[in-house]
Amino acid sequence: MNEIGAEVDGDIPEDQLNRAIEELRGALHEEDKRPQEKAKPERPASNAAVIMNIPVEVQTVLGSADMQVSELMALQKGSTVALNRRIGEPVDVVVNGRRIARGEITVLENDPSRFGIKLTEIITAAKPA
Template sequence: MNQTSAEQQADTAADIPEEQLNRAIEELRGALRDEAGKASDDSSRHERQATPNAAVVMNIPVEVQIVLGSTEMQVSELLALQQGSTVALNRRIGEPVDVVVNGRRIARGEITVLESDPSRFGIKLTEIITAAKPA
């Protein structure tokens, strides 16, 4: 059976030791911090400084989630949900949302409308989490 490119990359990710992935994540975080204070034309300098560890993981797909909030409910409440039901979350409007990559919270940010497409929204990062912990 032939594997798709994404499946092959996922298999590759499973073969990389967690310590190496964590090191690469820290390097990427450092690059994000550097970029926050510099103009976008510095990007070629960061590419030249990339380490072999970063090169290994650059093409591996990761799952990125923006967590608006969560709630707890009983199974009976869950089964009673239907189209049009409202589920109250544990966060209020204006509170930061979490940016989670492969189950680890890496940043927090605020929801914003995209200037290039006002019909879509995105996240403006306000904080990079230095010690990533499972979400």
């Protein structure tokens, strides 16, 4: 038996076998020093499918108004708040707080009691609304 407890074939000189064992130990020691590559977790077949199912909040901003607190406190049922946009001007479409498009208000064909937005411009570099 050699120094690691394995039986040795009589054809190989023991000193050569011991050198080979030491080289192997050195190689294994060097292998241990290398940073181990962590196994990457398996990814779903399609990340796009996961992303497409994330809910987002879509808002249409018809306009805004600046007013003093006293004017705000004076509002009551039936009061009118004048917005900073005029009839026919485009409205902003905002997703999760970022303006992504502009459009015009339209009445839905299949339900005239509701309205929607017909997109007229897609904003490529989304900017905060």
